[in-house]
Amino acid sequence: MAEAILKCIDLNKDFGGIAATEHVDLELLPNEIHAVIGPNGAGKTTLISQLAGDLMPDSGQVLFEGRDITRMSSHKRSFLGLARSFQITSVFLEMSVRDNVALAAQAHQGHSFKFWKPTHNDESLTKPAMAILEKVGLAERKDLAASAMSHGERRQLEIAMALATKPKVLLLDEPMAGMGGEESAAMITTLKALKGENSMLLIEHDMDAVFALADRITVLVYGRVIATGSPSAIRNNKDVKHAYLGDT
Amino acid sequence: MVETRMNTLKNMTLTQGVVLALLCLFAVAPVLTEALDQSFFLSLATRVVILSIAAVSLNLILGYGGMVSFGHAAFIGIGAYAVGIPAYYEVYNGFYQIAIAIGVAALFALITGAISLRTKGVYFIMITMAFGQMAFYALVSIEEYGGDDGLVIETRSEFPNLLSIENNVVLYYVCFVFLLATIYLVHRIINSRFGMVVRGCKSNERRMQAVGYNTYLYKLTCYVIAGAICGFSGALLGNFTSFISPEMMDWTRSGELMFMIILGGTGSLFGPFIGTIFYLMIEEVLSDITIYWQLIFGALLILLVLFAPGGISGLLKKWEAK
Numbered sequence: 001m002a003e004a005i006l007k008c009i010d011l012n013k014d015f016g017g018i019a020a021t022e023h024v025d026l027e028l029l030p031n032e033i034h035a036v037i038g039p040n041g042a043g044k045t046t047l048i049s050q051l052a053g054d055l056m057p058d059s060g061q062v063l064f065e066g067r068d069i070t071r072m073s074s075h076k077r078s079f080l081g082l083a084r085s086f087q088i089t090s091v092f093l094e095m096s097v098r099d100n101v102a103l104a105a106q107a108h109q110g111h112s113f114k115f116w117k118p119t120h121n122d123e124s125l126t127k128p129a130m131a132i133l134e135k136v137g138l139a140e141r142k143d144l145a146a147s148a149m150s151h152g153e154r155r156q157l158e159i160a161m162a163l164a165t166k167p168k169v170l171l172l173d174e175p176m177a178g179m180g181g182e183e184s185a186a187m188i189t190t191l192k193a194l195k196g197e198n199s200m201l202l203i204e205h206d207m208d209a210v211f212a213l214a215d216r217i218t219v220l221v222y223g224r225v226i227a228t229g230s231p232s233a234i235r236n237n238k239d240v241k242h243a244y245l246g247d248t
Numbered sequence: 249m250v251e252t253r254m255n256t257l258k259n260m261t262l263t264q265g266v267v268l269a270l271l272c273l274f275a276v277a278p279v280l281t282e283a284l285d286q287s288f289f290l291s292l293a294t295r296v297v298i299l300s301i302a303a304v305s306l307n308l309i310l311g312y313g314g315m316v317s318f319g320h321a322a323f324i325g326i327g328a329y330a331v332g333i334p335a336y337y338e339v340y341n342g343f344y345q346i347a348i349a350i351g352v353a354a355l356f357a358l359i360t361g362a363i364s365l366r367t368k369g370v371y372f373i374m375i376t377m378a379f380g381q382m383a384f385y386a387l388v389s390i391e392e393y394g395g396d397d398g399l400v401i402e403t404r405s406e407f408p409n410l411l412s413i414e415n416n417v418v419l420y421y422v423c424f425v426f427l428l429a430t431i432y433l434v435h436r437i438i439n440s441r442f443g444m445v446v447r448g449c450k451s452n453e454r455r456m457q458a459v460g461y462n463t464y465l466y467k468l469t470c471y472v473i474a475g476a477i478c479g480f481s482g483a484l485l486g487n488f489t490s491f492i493s494p495e496m497m498d499w500t501r502s503g504e505l506m507f508m509i510i511l512g513g514t515g516s517l518f519g520p521f522i523g524t525i526f527y528l529m530i531e532e533v534l535s536d537i538t539i540y541w542q543l544i545f546g547a548l549l550i551l552l553v554l555f556a557p558g559g560i561s562g563l564l565k566k567w568e569a570k
Contacts, residue, residue: 052458078460090458092451103448106441107460113469118439165459 011060020046022223033200035210038220044203052084053077081168085158093147101129104164136160152183170200263564267518278417297423303508303520305477311515314450319380325497327482332399342405353479361471387494398493513561
């Protein structure tokens with residue numbers, strides 16, 4: 001088996017006596033799409049937040065390419081190549097679509113203590129931004145304010161912003177949440193196209209999407225991993241059926 | 249040539265038209281006050297221009313950076329005392345005084361900002377106010393410089409071999425030019441890479457961190473820039489009023505600066521200028537009618553916030569859209 005690009009070992013997180021993450025071991029392999037599923041309150045977002053550095057675990061380790069990043073702040077992790085999207089859409093609502101992506105790209109072009117030159121016609125920002133918008137199918141919407149976009153488009157924009165940081169690993173927190181069928185299908189196409197370029201850890205409730213995309217699936221229940229395996233193995237796993245998919 | 253100019257005039261938006269008209273009016277204000285023999289209006293116009301510089305600096309952190317500082321008047325006081333205290337020791341060189349004003353204001357911003365910016369929301373408002381009050385009481389307690397009685401500046405800053413600002417019209421134009429320069433500076437900053445980062449922090453700080461920005465450092469830098477600009481405006485104010493006291497940096501003064509930019513429209517380039525004009529005019533008119541003018545002003549402000557949250561700039565934009 002290839003060396004994991006992102007890995008956590010015996011991760012624990014407690015919220016006032018309630019274990020949100022309990023002895024979690026997880027490995028994300030290079031270029032795989034690894035889905036984390038589980039019922040509401042299983043601690044999926046808590047897990048992703050610890051991997052991204054927005055939350056610190058009580059104990060355990062997070063390793064990125066073998067390096068211990070457990071206590072590293074989120075903006076530093078971004079420079080290692082770790083990008084996340086949020087469960088609740090998190091973009092710059094007042095800014096144009098292109099500026100949203102350009103601002104994300106700018107973060108990885110050295111420091112931003114540059115006070116004089118305007119950004120709006122700076123090709124070193126607009127070019128990469130447009131290339132990424134092309135990739136997620138938002139190129140025509142570039143001048144629209146993010147606040148004027150549909151929910152589905154904003155989710156796509158989030159992916160575009162994550163991509164602008166040239167990540168090795170994408171942590172996606174329910175990218176299809178609240179989407180209609182057509183929008184979900186578009187998102188699945190986008191994520192499929194990214195496969196092979198990035199490793200992705202995907203939290204998702206939409207089982208069709210999970211089974212369409214994932215190479216491996218981890219099932220989380222009450223903060224514990226109850227199974228990890230290929231989609232077909234998970235589908236046939238007795239514990240999983242009992243705990244999550246329903247006893248059918 | 250003339251035709252294209254006419255077209256540019258025609259294509260101008262309402263906001264641009266109003267701003268241009270106001271700038272023209274202020275550019276000829278000394279001539280007008282001279283013609284009307286109303287020197288009082290020149291002093292009002294000077295106050296508007298100086299406080300506009302302070303308001304523009306507050307707008308940089310509050311309107312663009314989302315940092316609601318309730319202690320901004322402290323920087324005005326620092327700037328004014330940076331003129332007053334050297335003058336007390338008979339040091340009248342304006343270059344030194346202004347260097348001290350900007351330097352000390354920036355340092356005060358760096359120290360207080362480094363602490364304040366570790367907090368968010370209401371806590372940030374309270375802690376900036378607390379630092380402002382600390383500066384206020386510090387000066388009240390220094391008897392040497394007049395304590396709460398303040399200090400009289402008998403001689404304005406001197407700029408040897410450059411110009412003398414003893415004349416009120418000259419002082420006015422110096423202030424006006426620096427107001428324009430400050431607005432241009434802020435215009436460049438907010439559209440630069442740095443400015444985009446600061447605006448991103450206001451819009452969604454967590455997202456900024458997730459894409460890799462150390463938001464704290466950028467916000468702190470912005471806070472220091474705003475403090476330095478405001479310190480400079482304080483130095484101008486010290487020259488203009490010739491009487492300075494700790495009262496200049498009281499938290500109510502910070503509140504007034506906030507009123508000005510809310511009235512004009514936060515996060516718009518000329519909003520603070522427009523807001524300061526209206527604030528001082530309303531103050532002037534209402535305080536003639538009643539000493540309880542702040543009561544009426546308060547009501548006006550509530551109406552404005554309820555029905556025109558974008559301030560006067562917001563209203564102009566709304567009319568443009570119609």
